[in-house]
Amino acid sequence: MTTTENRPWRGVLVATALPLNDDLSVNHDRYAAHCAWLVENGCDGVVPNGSLGEYQVLTPEERARVVETAVSAVGGSRVMPGVAAYGSAEARRWAEQARDAGCEAVMLLPPNAYRADERSVLAHYAAVAGAGLPVVAYNNPIDTKVDLVPELLAKLHAEGFVHAVKEFSGDVRRAYRIAELAPELDLLVGADDVLLELAVAGAKGWVAGYPNALPAAGVELYRAAVAGDVDTAGRLYRQLHPLLRWDSRVEFVQAIKLSMDIVGRPGGPVRPPRVPLLPEQEAAVRAATEKAVAAGLA
Secondary structure: OOOHHHOOOOEEEEEOOOOEOOOOOEOHHHHHHHHHHHHHOOOOEEEOOOHHHOHHHOOHHHHHHHHHHHHHHHOHHHEOOEOOOOOHHHHHHHHHHHHHHOOOOEEEOOOOOOOOOHHHHHHHHHHHHOOOOOEEEEEOHHHHOOOOOHHHHHHHHHOOOOOEEEEOOOOOOHHHHHHHHOOOOEEEEOOHHHHHHHHHOOOOEEEEOHHHOOHHHHHHHHHHHHOOOHHHHHHHHHHHHHHHHHHHOOOHHHHHHHHHHHOOOOOOOOOOOOOOOOHHHHHHHHHHHHHHHHOOOO
C-alpha cells in the first residue's frame, strides 16, 4: 500500500502549458523558468506532457526533453509526466522514460485511439504499471470516449494498477461513489471549475490548469477549500470562476496561454491543429484576466 509520505500527486500539481516561440519551436529555457516559478509560488509540482502541454503535437525528442527540463528545474519528486499514447507499449516506454529521468509517478489516460472496453482498459493500465512507477489514472470521457466509472476505477485500484485518479468528467457526485468503492484511491480535481465541489468531497490534490497564470491565488483557493475554510475558498472561487471554467472548454490551451501572456509569463502561440481564439473569446479571457489582476489575484 502506498503511504501518504510518498504520494507525490497530492497537493497542487500544475498541468503545465508549454511556451512556444513564434516559429512554434519549444522554448525549453522559458519552460524551465516557468516550472520553477510555479513551485516558488506555492505549487507542489508540475505535470508536463498533459493535454495542456500539447503533447500530442510534440516529436518524441521534444516530449522526452520536456520531462528532462522539468526535472532539472524542480526535481523529479515534483514532476508527474503524462504518458498517454495510442499504444500500451508506447505508453509503457514513456513511463520508463519518466522513471529513468527521476520522476516518482506518472499520469495515464485510458486507451484513446478507439472506444476501448473494460478488458482493454485493465490491460493498458497493467502494462504501464509494469514500468514500476505509481500511475495516476486520468478520466476524461469527453475527449477519450472511454469513461473510467467508479466501478472500473475500483478494479484498477484493487489490482494495484492505479493509485489516484484525475477526475475530469465534471460529475462531482462520483467523488462519493469512488470513496465508497475504493477508499484508498486518491481523488484529484481534474477540472478547474469543479475544484470547490470536489475539495469539499475529499479530493487530495488538484491537477490544475489556470494556476499556470495565477499560481498563488490558485494555491490559496485549494488550501482553503481542502481545509474547510469555505468563506475564503468561496470568495476566491467566485472571483476566479470566469477563468476557471475555460479549463473545461475546447479552447482551454489558448485561453490559459493568453492569460499567461497578460500576467507577464511566457505562454505564446499554440501548434496546429489548434487555432487562435476568436476575437470575442480573446476579449472575454482578457477581460476576466485583467479583472483578476485588478483584484490582486496575480
